[in-house]
Amino acid sequence: MDNFLNVTNKQREIKLILKQVGWSQRQFAGKYSIDESDRDIEEYEINKFQESFKKQLNRKTTKLEILDKYIFYLKNTCEFKKLINSGETEEFIPLTGLFEDYKIILNEEHDTTYRKVLEVAAAYALAIGSAWGFNIVQLEKDEFQSSFLVIWEGDVGHNHGSGTWGPAMCKVVTSHFGYYFVSSGDHYFETSLRCISEVVGYSNNELILIGYKYGDNDANNYPSLKHKVRMVEDNEDKWSVIDCEYIGDRF
Structure with missing residues (x-):
């Protein structure tokens, strides 16, 4: 649990520093590639690193030492030191996985619809245990109702053991009055995976992880x-695995 929360928090800290110094991920990729290399860098190399950096800021399996290198670099830039000296930096607050994270989780979601989904899903998740790494997938949308699947990593019941955390989920739907509510939940989401590193999406009635x-x-x-x-989901809101494909080892 601690390792995954550490990864999430370091990713969040990098995004916050980038926001404060006013750099895009593209700008960071260019500056970092040039400053950390002992030779001239080609444009295609910057593009390649930018794509890798983008993935590293979202994957739960990114190595901590890689993120630490980026944080060290950013905190030693002239732009960040200038903010420090002027007292203009925003305090970074790490997530704990507990209910005190609720406001932080909502504040960091900028999509209006997804924020409304998280208002009920995060409250539900944090009420049954510790929770972090929320992912939202839209399942349906029509003139009468919208539905969303929210997946997170959690330790239901706060069992505090490395063997007790895993994926959990709930389904959030809108009423015809526009209210969002949890219609069903699965505290132990049986994906056949020990941990989910990426929610690819929902297409042709299939959830891909x-x-x-x-x-x-x-x-x-x-x-x-x-x-x-x-x-796939059945008529009783139960999800089951229809295919599991090995695609490589983690190094």
Whole structure:
């Protein structure tokens, strides 16, 4: 649990610093690539690093040491030091996985609709245990109703063990009056994965996830076998795996 929260918090801190110094991910990629290289950098190399950096800011499996390098670089830029000296930096508040995170989670969601979804989904998730890493997928939208699947990593019941956390989910729908509410939930979302690294999306009535399973010699908190999973929902809001494809190892 702690490792995944640490990754999330470092990703959030990088995004906050970029916002404060006024850099886009593209600008960071260019400056970092040039400053950290002992040779001239080609444009295609900056583009390649930018794509890698974008993924590293969203994947739950990004190595902590990589994120630490980016934070160290950003905090030593002239732009950030200038903000520090003028007292203009915004305090970074790490997530804890507990209910005190609720306001932070909502404040960091800028999409109006997704924020309304999180208002009920995050409250639900944090009321049943610790929760972090929320992902929202829209399932349906018509003139009468919209529905969303919200997936998070959580430790239901606060069991405080590395073997007790895993994916959980709830379904959020809108009433015809426009109110959002949780219509169903699964505290132990059976995806066949130990952890979900990416929610690819929902298409043709299939939910697509990428995550990790255990290899023979893996530690409990470090599954190494990467898989792509396809899931479908039945008429009773139950999800089941219809395909699980091995796509590589984590290095």
